Amino acid sequence: xxxxxxxxxxxxxxxxxxxxxxxxxxxxxxxxxxxxxxxxxxxxxxxxxxxxxxxxxxxxxxxxxxxxxxxxxxxxxxxxxxxxxxxxxxxxxxxxxxxxxxxxxxxxxxxxxxxxxxxxxxxxxxxxxxxxxxxxxxxxxxxxxxxxxxxxxxxxxxxxxxxxxxxxxxxxxxxxxxxxxxxx
Amino acid sequence: xxxxxxxxxxxxxxxxxxxxxxxxxxxxxxxxxxxxxxxxxxxxxxxxxxxxxxxxxxxxxxxxxxxxxxxxxxxxxxxxxxxxxxxxxxxxxxxxxxxxxxxxxxxxxxxxxxxxxxxxxxxxxxxxxxxxxxxxxxxxxxxxxxxxxxxxxxxxxxxxxxxxxxxxxxxxxxxxxxxxxxxxxxxxxxxxxxxxxxxxxxxxxxxxxxxxxxxxx
Numbered sequence: 566x567x568x569x570x571x572x573x574x575x576x577x578x579x580x581x582x583x584x585x586x587x588x589x590x591x592x593x594x595x596x597x598x599x600x601x602x603x604x605x606x607x608x609x610x611x612x613x614x615x616x617x618x619x620x621x622x623x624x625x626x627x628x629x630x631x632x633x634x635x636x637x638x639x640x641x642x643x644x645x646x647x648x649x650x651x652x653x654x655x656x657x658x659x660x661x662x663x664x665x666x667x668x669x670x671x672x673x674x675x676x677x678x679x680x681x682x683x684x685x686x687x688x689x690x691x692x693x694x695x696x697x698x699x700x701x702x703x704x705x706x707x708x709x710x711x712x713x714x715x716x717x718x719x720x721x722x723x724x725x726x727x728x729x730x731x732x733x734x735x736x737x738x739x740x741x742x743x744x745x746x747x748x749x
Numbered sequence: 750x751x752x753x754x755x756x757x758x759x760x761x762x763x764x765x766x767x768x769x770x771x772x773x774x775x776x777x778x779x780x781x782x783x784x785x786x787x788x789x790x791x792x793x794x795x796x797x798x799x800x801x802x803x804x805x806x807x808x809x810x811x812x813x814x815x816x817x818x819x820x821x822x823x824x825x826x827x828x829x830x831x832x833x834x835x836x837x838x839x840x841x842x843x844x845x846x847x848x849x850x851x852x853x854x855x856x857x858x859x860x861x862x863x864x865x866x867x868x869x870x871x872x873x874x875x876x877x878x879x880x881x882x883x884x885x886x887x888x889x890x891x892x893x894x895x896x897x898x899x900x901x902x903x904x905x906x907x908x909x910x911x912x913x914x915x916x917x918x919x920x921x922x923x924x925x926x927x928x929x930x931x932x933x934x935x936x937x938x939x940x941x942x943x944x945x946x947x948x949x950x951x952x953x954x955x956x957x958x959x960x961x962x963x964x965x966x
Contacts, residue, residue: 582820589819594808601809611811615819622823633793637800644799648768686794686801704763705802711760726760733759737794 569635577625604708617643689739697732755921766795772873773881777945780850784920881945894932897925899948908940
């Protein structure tokens with residue numbers, strides 16, 4: 566198995582079909598599983614995984630490994646497809662290359678997260694309390710409103726939101742500290 | 750551009766990321782994102798969190814012929830994307846320095862809600878009690894005190910207004926939850942805002958009550 570970043574670059578540079586087949590086998594079953602978790606049927610999730618990987622093939626030249634890991638980039642493509650499907654309307658500004666494009670002017674209080682990969686976040690997730698991790702996991706994995714999450718955990722809606730806010734603040738702070746220490 | 754001091758709530762941003770907002774709320778979030786590097790960073794963080802979960806997920810087998818299909822699909826020529834025709838900018842918005850997201854959205858004809866105040870609703874399918882509209886207020890006006898019955902997000906596009914919690918400049922976002930009430934004061938220049946409300950507002954003063962049927966908000 567090749568490193569996914571290298572596979573995408575091979576697709577971008579040489580339209581490498583063997584690289585695409587490897588990338589497809591690595592990611593399509595995960596995307597299918599993830600989208601079933603978000604409430605799609607097996608057939609819908611399979612179609613979305615197919616479409617997401619097709620977009621990876623077509624947009625491979627936009628991929629910049631210094632900005633995002635392969636998994637983060639592929640996730641953002643699948644997320645956009647999912648939202649477009651949910652909203653059933655096409656808008657101009659939904660492509661991941663917008664969000665992952667270089668920032669034009671760098672304000673001193675902002676840090677690019679780009680180079681951080683999904684594994685780093687996985688490690689940072691472990692620094693959250695189990696309660697915080699639970700609401701984050703439910704928010705990303707399941708197709709539940711915050712009200713549904715509150716019901717599922719038998720806690721007030723306000724508690725769900727405050728836990729989520731705290732967890733996201735902690736992840737962001739840890740993220741930015743790492744980005745800073747890397748760039749120094 | 751001056752730096753933005755009032756950001757979107759992380760929970761709203763996450764709901765945007767999850768695709769759980771209606772068209773008007775999404776437009777407001779996208780417009781704020783266009784203006785705000787801080788919140789764009791949050792969106793990247795969400796992508797990285799989602800990606801970490803994608804790595805952990807237990808895979809589900811694809812159909813037997815899935816790879817074959819995938820390899821066939823990449824050989825087909827890519828259909829040209831449908832040409833996107835930007836809606837004609839209404840005359841009442843011409844000459845105003847607007848973010849691209851607002852420029853690309855379609856708004857209905859404006860109407861006057863009160864002297865010095867016009868509004869224009871987003872041309873989008875009705876979504877529950879949700880209302881999204883542009884509101885333009887003449888400089889120096891004080892809005893009547895009103896209560897909020899649901900979540901209302903206001904994004905300043907041009908000009909400036911203030912209430913008892915602070916001052917809001919272009920790019921700033923203020924959210925009012927059910928039960929909040931305020932009486933915004935518009936600064937010297939005219940102020941244009943994009944507002945996405947979950948429920949109608951409830952005016953507290955007689956004047957506000959008299960105006961509400963005309964204002965249609």
